[in-house]
Structure formats: C-alpha cells, structure tokens
Amino acid sequence: MSAWRLVEEESEPRQPRTGRPRTGGRRMLVVAAVVLLTLVGAGGLAAARTGMFAERPDGCVKPDRTIQLYAVELPKDGTQVRLGYGLTPQTASYPGPLMEMMEGECLAITLHNQVPEATLAALRTSPTHPLGVSLHVHGVKYTQDSDGTVQSGSYVPSGGSRTYTWYAQPRNNRTGAQGTAGYWWYHDHVVGGPHGTQGLSAGLFGGLVVRRPGDPKPDRTYTVAFGDRQSINLRRGEATDTCTEVNPQPGPTCLVARKGERVEFVVVGIGNDMHTFHLHGHSWADTRTGVVSNGQPFADSVPIIDNKTLGPGDSFGAQVVAGDSVGPGHWMLHCHMQFHSDAGMSTMLHVLDENGNMPPGMDHEHGAAGATSATAADGGEHQHD
Numbered sequence: 565m566s567a568w569r570l571v572e573e574e575s576e577p578r579q580p581r582t583g584r585p586r587t588g589g590r591r592m593l594v595v596a597a598v599v600l601l602t603l604v605g606a607g608g609l610a611a612a613r614t615g616m617f618a619e620r621p622d623g624c625v626k627p628d629r630t631i632q633l634y635a636v637e638l639p640k641d642g643t644q645v646r647l648g649y650g651l652t653p654q655t656a657s658y659p660g661p662l663m664e665m666m667e668g669e670c671l672a673i674t675l676h677n678q679v680p681e682a683t684l685a686a687l688r689t690s691p692t693h694p695l696g697v698s699l700h701v702h703g704v705k706y707t708q709d710s711d712g713t714v715q716s717g718s719y720v721p722s723g724g725s726r727t728y729t730w731y732a733q734p735r736n737n738r739t740g741a742q743g744t745a746g747y748w749w750y751h752d753h754v755v756g757g758p759h760g761t762q763g764l765s766a767g768l769f770g771g772l773v774v775r776r777p778g779d780p781k782p783d784r785t786y787t788v789a790f791g792d793r794q795s796i797n798l799r800r801g802e803a804t805d806t807c808t809e810v811n812p813q814p815g816p817t818c819l820v821a822r823k824g825e826r827v828e829f830v831v832v833g834i835g836n837d838m839h840t841f842h843l844h845g846h847s848w849a850d851t852r853t854g855v856v857s858n859g860q861p862f863a864d865s866v867p868i869i870d871n872k873t874l875g876p877g878d879s880f881g882a883q884v885v886a887g888d889s890v891g892p893g894h895w896m897l898h899c900h901m902q903f904h905s906d907a908g909m910s911t912m913l914h915v916l917d918e919n920g921n922m923p924p925g926m927d928h929e930h931g932a933a934g935a936t937s938a939t940a941a942d943g944g945e946h947q948h949d
C-alpha cells in the first residue's frame with residue numbers, strides 16, 4: 565500500500581458535499597507530497613520498503629524465464645576498483661553478460677550482491693548513502709519495484725538478493741504500443757551515489773537485445789560500451805585488444821569473427837562524453853532492431869551507415885556480415901572524434917577466413933596481441949547456438 569493512496573483515502577470522506585470545489589483535499593495532497601518528497605530526498609524511507617509497488621508490469625502475468633545474476637568484485641585495474649555482473653560469480657565481467665529477450669517475454673532476474681560492503685563503502689560519495697548494488701534497465705517495461713534505485717528501495721544490500729522483472733512489451737496496433745524490440749542496456753543505479761555513477765565506472769553494465777519472432781539471429785554479439793577517458797569497455801589503447809594470433813578467445817577485449825558470420829554489436833554510451841561508433845570495411849542498416857524489413861531488403865528509406873553518433877545513455881545495434889565483399893583482415897573499430905581515437909579509443913574487429921585462419925601476409929597489421937591480460941571472461945561477447 566503506497567503512502568500516496570493512504571493520503572487520498574483519508575482526505576476524501578472528510579470533505580463536506582457543499583458543491584464548492586473541494587480544495588482542502590488537494591491542499592492536503594500537496595502538503596503530503598512535499599513531506600514525502602522531503603523524506604525521500606533525505607533517504608529516510610528508502611531502505612525498509614518492500615512490496616509497496618506493483619511487482620510486475622501490465623501484460624506480464626508471471627515470468628516466462630528466471631535467471632540468476634551475480635554482482636561481484638573483480639581484480640583491480642591498476643588502482644581502479646572493478647565490479648562486474650555474471651551469470652555465475654566466476655564468470656562475472658565488464659561488460660556483463662548479454663541479455664536476450666523475445667518481444668512478449670517476461671523475464672525475472674534474481675540479482676545476488678556479492679560485493680563486499682567495505683568496497684561499496686569506499687566507493688560511496690556520502691556517508692548517508694546506503695550500501696548496495698542494483699539492476700536498472702533501459703527500453704523494456706518494469707515497475708517501481710524493479711527500478712533499481714534508492715528512492716524506490718529496489719536495491720540489494722551486500723549478501724542479499726532481489727528479483728527484478730523485465731517485460732518486453734510487444735507491439736500492439738490497437739493501443740499503439742510501439743513494442744520494445746531493439747538494442748538496450750542495463751546497469752547499476754546505486755553504487756557510490758543515487759545515480760550509480762561509481763558502479764557504472766567500475767564495470768556494472770551490460771547489453772540487452774530484444775528481438776521479435778523471426779528476426780535473423782546473429783552468429784555472435786559483441787557489447788561495446790564507449791565511455792569516459794576515451795575507453796571502450798573501460799579499456800583504451802593496447803588494452804582494448806588482447807586477441808592472440810593463435811586461437812583468439814572472443815571477449816570484451818577481443819573482437820573476432822570468421823568471414824561470412826553475422827556479427828552484431830550492441831553499442832552503449834556510458835559516462836559523460838559524446839562519441840561516434842565507426843567500423844572500417846563494413847556498413848549496416850540503421851534500424852532499431854538491426855533488421856532491414858521483411859522481404860524488402862532494398863528500401864532506400866533505411867539509411868545505410870558506417871558511423872553513428874553516441875551520447876551518454878544512448879544504445880543502438882549494428883549487424884554486419886564479417887568480411888562481406890572485403891575479406892579477412894584487421895578492421896579498425898573506433899570513435900571518430902579524432903582526439904578520442906588518438907587517445908586510445910580504438911580497437912580491431914579481426915575477421916578470419918572461413919576456416920578460422922588469418923591469411924598469410926595480414927599478420928603485420930595485427931592489433932595489440934597479448935598486450936594485457938584479460939581480466940574478464942566472456943561478458944562482451946556472446947556466441948549464439
């Protein structure tokens with residue numbers, strides 16, 4: 565039962581039916597709202613609230629699928645604290661695992677906070693800010709219960725767990741709902757302060773794809789988050805590309821594909837800077853789902869691009885056929901704001917031949933093999949079955 569509803573129920577019966585406008589109740593509502601906002605602003609109500617809001621969005625009768633997600637502390641990157649989400653604690657990474665949903669699907673995600681309280685305390689910007697991690701998502705539907713914020717009380721203290729419900733609302737011609745298919749992302753909204761700024765910059769973020777039935781499935785998906793300090797997935801320069809020449813392992817710092825594979829990028833803007841996402845040798849249809857249109861592949865109304873602007877909080881997707889027409893090679897992927905790419909915001913999409921080999925003569929252009937050790941598992945890459 566929400567405090568708002570309590571106020572309305574109490575105020576209404578007390579109004580005499582005089583025919584005059586009933587301003588008293590409205591005034592009480594305003595006063596109550598100011599009091600409530602003040603309390604919320606002070607964080608006074610936040611921690612203890614459970615079950616005050618609807619558990620699930622309209623249209624989600626019960627979850628179709630349940631997954632477990634773990635927030636853990638990872639080895640430091642220099643002096644920088646690193647946190648990650650993982651489907652298991654052992655596979656946590658930054659970016660976190662790619663989430664995939666089908667329009668119409670309702671997904672329950674139980675987040676387990678295994679980040680030590682001392683780490684969260686060291687990251688917080690105010691001594692009164694609560695200690696916890698959360699899961700906040702873009703694009704799909706969720707109620708206040710799953711907002712992942714302090715003011716809704718929807719976060720997880722250290723050692724605790726909480727279930728978040730996401731609903732990939734489908735298109736509906738009758739209501740005009742546009743549907744939720746497309747490229748989105750999820751992130752913490754609590755670590756450090758009320759906007760999760762420290763959680764985000766520590767690594768608590770990941771990509772989300774919502775597809776429609778019948779959409780072509782890519783062979784592999786890479787999440788690439790462009791952030792502050794000219795970083796791609798929080799790395800820059802040589803650290804953005806740790807592919808080894810022999811048996812490169814796809815991951816957040818190793819973008820690799822065979823010629824002919826359909827490669828999908830989930831591109832996310834984190835931090836405070838504007839960027840552009842540019843890929844050499846490939847171009848893509850600039851649609852919200854990566855799909856051109858059913859049976860009409862040659863529509864000029866769909867822009868074909870190889871560079872796209874990315875602001876903070878933005879996300880979009882790109883689907884390319886690796887090496888199509890251009891063949892194997894080390895294809896650069898970078899921000900096209902020149903002072904960003906010059907500062908290290910650049911990596912490679914390594915396109916191997918159909919047998920998984922880099923043809924002879926192309927090795928001299930190899931990016932930054934073995935420059936750093938990968939600290940994360942496979943969060944940035946998702947291979948489809």
Ligand SMILES: [Cu+2]
Pocket residue numbers: 790794837838839840899900901904905909
């Ligand atoms: Cu940039």
